[in-house]
Amino acid sequence: MTLRNISSLGTIAALLLFVTLSSQAAATRHETGAAATGVNDGDHTELEEAMEVMEDELRVLRKSLKDQTKQATSLKSIVAMQDAVSKAKVQTPPMAESQPAEKRADFVKEYRRMLIRMGKQLLDLEELVLDGKTEEAGVLFKEIRNMEDSGHERFTDDG
Numbered sequence: 287m288t289l290r291n292i293s294s295l296g297t298i299a300a301l302l303l304f305v306t307l308s309s310q311a312a313a314t315r316h317e318t319g320a321a322a323t324g325v326n327d328g329d330h331t332e333l334e335e336a337m338e339v340m341e342d343e344l345r346v347l348r349k350s351l352k353d354q355t356k357q358a359t360s361l362k363s364i365v366a367m368q369d370a371v372s373k374a375k376v377q378t379p380p381m382a383e384s385q386p387a388e389k390r391a392d393f394v395k396e397y398r399r400m401l402i403r404m405g406k407q408l409l410d411l412e413e414l415v416l417d418g419k420t421e422e423a424g425v426l427f428k429e430i431r432n433m434e435d436s437g438h439e440r441f442t443d444d445g
């Protein structure tokens with residue numbers, strides 16, 4: 287066996303080891319439930335990321351909804367909020383853990399129900415904006431915005 291053969295065998299062995307270790311790492315990530323807890327690779331959970339999107343888009347909408355020439359901006363923001371709500375509603379709020387075991391499932395269900403409601407209101411808002419019904423859109427926007435406080439009071443530890 288020549289020196290070159292030995293060195294390519296070494297490369298193949300190293301590659302095999304790398305592939306094995308990577309797939310084991312992926313399997314471990316899967317088992318520990320990165321998806322189940324909604325934890326992303328970064329510092330934020332998927333729930334936090336979705337909520338942050340909602341916060342950013344609300345800020346855009348607060349101004350754009352009043353301005354008919356910004357209809358396209360409003361529609362884009364509303365759809366981004368709908369996406370964020372869809373992502374948030376399938377997560378488990380961290381506060382669920384501190385609920386008594388027999389109440390936990392209902393707590394998570396109520397949380398999801400509230401975000402389903404918000405998703406429906408966002409669809410209504412989309413329709414109003416599409417139809418140029420600025421005043422009605424403004425009223426509904428306030429209702430949606432108020433859900434931030436009621437949602438946090440009920441489903442977060444620091445209210």
Ligand code: HEM
Pocket residue numbers: 330333334335337338340341342344379380381397398400401404430431433434435436437438441442443
């Ligand atoms: C327009 C409405 C809303 C806005 C702008 C908003 C915004 C936020 C923000 C900025 C955070 C903190 C994210 C972070 O830590 O990086 C947060 C967290 C959270 N929000 Fe909302 N939110 C809204 C509505 C709701 C609703 C309706 C619910 C419940 C149905 C809800 C439940 C939560 C929960 C469970 C957390 C996580 C708290 C924790 O980590 O313990 N939010 N939200």
